[in-house]
Amino acid sequence: MQVRLSPSIEHLIRSLQKLPGVGQKSAQRMALRLLGQRQQEAADIALAIGRALENVRPCSRCRNLCEDDVCQICADDSRDISALCVVASPLDLITIEHTGIFRGFYFVLQGLLSPIDGIGPDDIGLADLEKRLDSPGLDEIILATDSTVEGAATAHFIAELAQQRSIRLTTLAQGVPMGGQLGAVDSITLGHALSGRKPYA
Amino acid sequence: MQVRLSPSIEHLIRSLQKLPGVGQKSAQRMALRLLGQRQQEAADIALAIGRALENVRPCSRCRNLCEDDVCQICADDSRDISALCVVASPLDLITIEHTGIFRGFYFVLQGLLSPIDGIGPDDIGLADLEKRLDSPGLDEIILATDSTVEGAATAHFIAELAQQRSIRLTTLAQGVPMGGQLGAVDSITLGHALSGRKPYA
Numbered sequence: 001m002q003v004r005l006s007p008s009i010e011h012l013i014r015s016l017q018k019l020p021g022v023g024q025k026s027a028q029r030m031a032l033r034l035l036g037q038r039q040q041e042a043a044d045i046a047l048a049i050g051r052a053l054e055n056v057r058p059c060s061r062c063r064n065l066c067e068d069d070v071c072q073i074c075a076d077d078s079r080d081i082s083a084l085c086v087v088a089s090p091l092d093l094i095t096i097e098h099t100g101i102f103r104g105f106y107f108v109l110q111g112l113l114s115p116i117d118g119i120g121p122d123d124i125g126l127a128d129l130e131k132r133l134d135s136p137g138l139d140e141i142i143l144a145t146d147s148t149v150e151g152a153a154t155a156h157f158i159a160e161l162a163q164q165r166s167i168r169l170t171t172l173a174q175g176v177p178m179g180g181q182l183g184a185v186d187s188i189t190l191g192h193a194l195s196g197r198k199p200y201a
Numbered sequence: 202m203q204v205r206l207s208p209s210i211e212h213l214i215r216s217l218q219k220l221p222g223v224g225q226k227s228a229q230r231m232a233l234r235l236l237g238q239r240q241q242e243a244a245d246i247a248l249a250i251g252r253a254l255e256n257v258r259p260c261s262r263c264r265n266l267c268e269d270d271v272c273q274i275c276a277d278d279s280r281d282i283s284a285l286c287v288v289a290s291p292l293d294l295i296t297i298e299h300t301g302i303f304r305g306f307y308f309v310l311q312g313l314l315s316p317i318d319g320i321g322p323d324d325i326g327l328a329d330l331e332k333r334l335d336s337p338g339l340d341e342i343i344l345a346t347d348s349t350v351e352g353a354a355t356a357h358f359i360a361e362l363a364q365q366r367s368i369r370l371t372t373l374a375q376g377v378p379m380g381g382q383l384g385a386v387d388s389i390t391l392g393h394a395l396s397g398r399k400p401y402a
Binding site: 004009011028029032038046047050051056065066098 | 204205207208209210212213215216217219220221222229231232233234235238239240242244245246248249250251252256257267268272273290291298299312
């Protein structure tokens with residue numbers, strides 16, 4: 001039986017469902033909790049969204065999210081200007097930063113190429129990336145797009161841009177994940193891990 | 202390695218973590234998605250929260266969330282005034298309404314008694330419930346609080362109020378859940394299901 005909620009609650013539930021990973025049931029639970037005993041938290045969230053929308057903008061160099069003209073990474077003189085890592089979102093950038101391994105700069109695309117959905121090079125900022133490729137001192141581009149059809153298409157497009165400029169291209173290694181049980185790894189990944197095998201150290 | 206994000210993004214992530222079921226990683230994913238390619242959705246959510254906080258209030262009869270003086274259920278003349286179902290939150294009310302089985306009225310507490318957390322009868326609205334118990338025509342109270350220590354304590358408190366007024370008290374049946382495999386049911390539940398066994402129809 002469908003229960004009719006008041007219009008404002010229904011509207012809030014529909015809005016919350018737009019959050020990644022939130023379905024109808026979670027959105028309902030969130031909305032009722034916020035309006036029931038958590039009104040202060042609800043007001044905080046609305047305020048935080050408003051403030052972030054006002055203050056946060058893309059970094060003028062790499063398109064990462066920041067509050068100044070350039071982001072903290074681009075403003076960091078100690079980083080290596082010879083390496084540029086191309087990712088599809090600010091979340092991918094942060095995920096790579098968390099490793100602590102990469103000390104170069106980034107370029108953040110606004111998603112991945114997807115001709116089926118009508119998403120072309122201009123929609124994801126590839127023209128800006130092309131300009132960036134002409135900056136002096138750039139020696140290596142690391143293609144860190146998703147391991148999907150769209151990720152591969154985007155990587156292929158960037159590879160052509162880089163090859164025109166004779167910049168070295170690398171991509172993330174594929175293989176067995178840390179802690180992964182061999183029986184649970186899919187055969188394509190395992191195939192990549194086999195052909196990319198390394199001397200046992 | 203900990204990556205420092207801009208203050209507005211950090212604030213948004215901390216706020217989103219207050220949503221039920223949202224941890225640090227999900228909050229980060231939500232915040233970056235909202236500020237990256239989903240700015241319109243972000244504005245929608247902030248607006249929906251603001252509008253709901255402004256419009257939604259507790260029903261003056263049952264404390265359910267609504268936008269008028271009384272909620273749709275309390276305003277429904279066709280419902281049975283002899284039965285009152287006591288729940289701990291608007292979500293519990295909706296969950297029971299979804300069954301389509303209950304046609305009486307509700308009383309929505311603001312949570313459950315929890316002396317350990319300093320939550321007493323006045324904090325959850327038991328004084329209002331006591332007044333409600335004196336309304337004419339009331340014949341049965343259904344105790345539909347959680348099957349937890351707090352739920353049992355709250356039910357016990359309400360039972361005493363009802364017994365002083367000689368109102369009939371019932372509670373939800375406990376037993377094996379629909380589709381439940383016997384091997385997966387805990388022994389206390391199975392014990393309740395056994396002692397509450399019914400003729401096979």
